Amino acid sequence: MPARPYILEETAWKTVKSTDYEVAILPWGATEAHNYHLPYGTDNYESAYVAREAARRAWEQDARIVVLPTIPFGVNTGQLDIRLTINMNPSTQAMVLGDIARSLESQGLKKLVIINSHGGNDFRQMIRELQSSCSVFIATINWWSCIDSKSYYDVPGDHAGELETSVMMEVAPDLVLPVSEAGEGKARRFRIKGFNDGLAWTPRAWTQVTDDTGSGDPARATRAKGAAHLEAVTSRIAEFIVDLAKADTSRMYE
Numbered sequence: 001m002p003a004r005p006y007i008l009e010e011t012a013w014k015t016v017k018s019t020d021y022e023v024a025i026l027p028w029g030a031t032e033a034h035n036y037h038l039p040y041g042t043d044n045y046e047s048a049y050v051a052r053e054a055a056r057r058a059w060e061q062d063a064r065i066v067v068l069p070t071i072p073f074g075v076n077t078g079q080l081d082i083r084l085t086i087n088m089n090p091s092t093q094a095m096v097l098g099d100i101a102r103s104l105e106s107q108g109l110k111k112l113v114i115i116n117s118h119g120g121n122d123f124r125q126m127i128r129e130l131q132s133s134c135s136v137f138i139a140t141i142n143w144w145s146c147i148d149s150k151s152y153y154d155v156p157g158d159h160a161g162e163l164e165t166s167v168m169m170e171v172a173p174d175l176v177l178p179v180s181e182a183g184e185g186k187a188r189r190f191r192i193k194g195f196n197d198g199l200a201w202t203p204r205a206w207t208q209v210t211d212d213t214g215s216g217d218p219a220r221a222t223r224a225k226g227a228a229h230l231e232a233v234t235s236r237i238a239e240f241i242v243d244l245a246k247a248d249t250s251r252m253y254e
């Protein structure tokens with residue numbers, strides 16, 4: 001048995017053949033600039049870390065979980081003028097998700113949870129559409145919003161700010177450049193009030209919003225803040241996965 005039999009990339013057929021996996025976890029990220037100090041793969045490192053750590057905790061509670069390889073491309077239509085940002089359109093993502101869910105379906109694996117790291121990804125409508133033609137039960141979690149982050153950070157920020165920088169200091173410390181090299185992550189607000197107060201939504205043209213690609217000031221980020229936040233996030237997700245592993249999905253309501 002490998003050290004981490006809940007990570008598919010590290011596991012051989014010998015183990016897979018004899019393990020009755022109950023829930024597959026699909027980390028999904030993005031490839032995009034994160035201010036001057038975080039790597040392009042930030043969202044991928046985060047979703048993989050959260051998925052693996054939640055799976056480790058669930059496995060220790062006897063839930064049979066398997067984390068699939070991370071999908072590294074997100075919806076980035078508003079950042080295509082930033083070099084080496086790679087966009088994967090929602091319609092492509094829907095096909096990728098459908099292929100993965102149908103692979104699992106054909107092998108009798110009944111439950112799939114997406115751990116999403118990127119604000120531009122939204123799997124809800126894809127899941128609604130898939131549900132009518134695929135028997136796999138599918139759920140999605142945005143890991144950054146599953147715990148109220150305000151108690152962990154002074155000003156969390158929403159892209160490469162204090163929250164994300166602190167988390168990356170814990171997840172991949174060797175890849176985080178000194179915060180002194182980061183821009184201040186100032187994001188310009190809309191001129192129309194209704195977009196700022198949540199009445200209306202439209203995607204943002206990122207290079208018009210920020211000068212350094214960040215949204216949120218990373219100056220007060222610390223590894224300890226990221227570690228405490230991740231501990232809360234992964235234990236909450238692990239609890240959910242254990243519940244889902246046990247659940248009869250044909251009887252989901254009280």
Ligand SMILES: [Zn+2]
Nearest residue numbers: 042043160164
């Ligand atoms: Zn990010």
